[in-house]
Amino acid sequence: MPDGLFIFFAALTIGAAALLVLSRNAVTSAMGMILALVGVAADFFLLDAYFLGVLQVLVYAGAVMVLFLFIIMLLSDTEENPTTYPWRHALTGLAVFFFLAAGVLWLFVWSGAVPSNQVQFTPPEVSSDPLVFTTAAKSFGRLLYTKYLLPLEISGFLLLVALVGVVSISKDSKIQSE
Secondary structure, eight states: OHHHHHHHHHHHHHHHHHHHHHOSSHHHHHHHHHHHHHHHHHHHHHTTOHHHHHHIIIIIIIIIHHHHHHHHHHHOOSSOOOOOOOHHHHHHHHHHHHHHHHHHHIIIIISOSSOGGGOOOOOOOOOSOTHHHHHHHHHHHHHHHTTTHHHHHHHHHHHHHHHHHHHHHHHHHHHHHO
């Protein structure tokens, strides 16, 4: 059953990513991105990477996507501007996709870079001890606030600067439109 669930959530993620790319409405695209991120988080949970799954939901599907939705709603036009998609762009996209897919297939199957007998996934042994997740999260947090404190502060500052920039751009566009 976990294999079926994994395939279900992977298909859900791919479908949501297609909705993200193909939708003409920005809010619908953002909802597709949220669904894709939640699908990835579900796959993390199924692979017993609970910490990554929780971070995926909290950081990306939660905070970042709420910020994206506010930006879209603040900066979007009220009138509909349908975008036309010429066939040459679609054909170019398909050609690039098939070229990249052929490159990946050649790399993994025919080049011998990865021997076929070593391409098997064996899940790690899962401990029945509930403190394993708590200990891993605690050690991750300790590392984050000791050894990696400077990169954490820099990334927080960059996010703050981006937020201030978005607010100032949205206020400037509202002033110019009036």
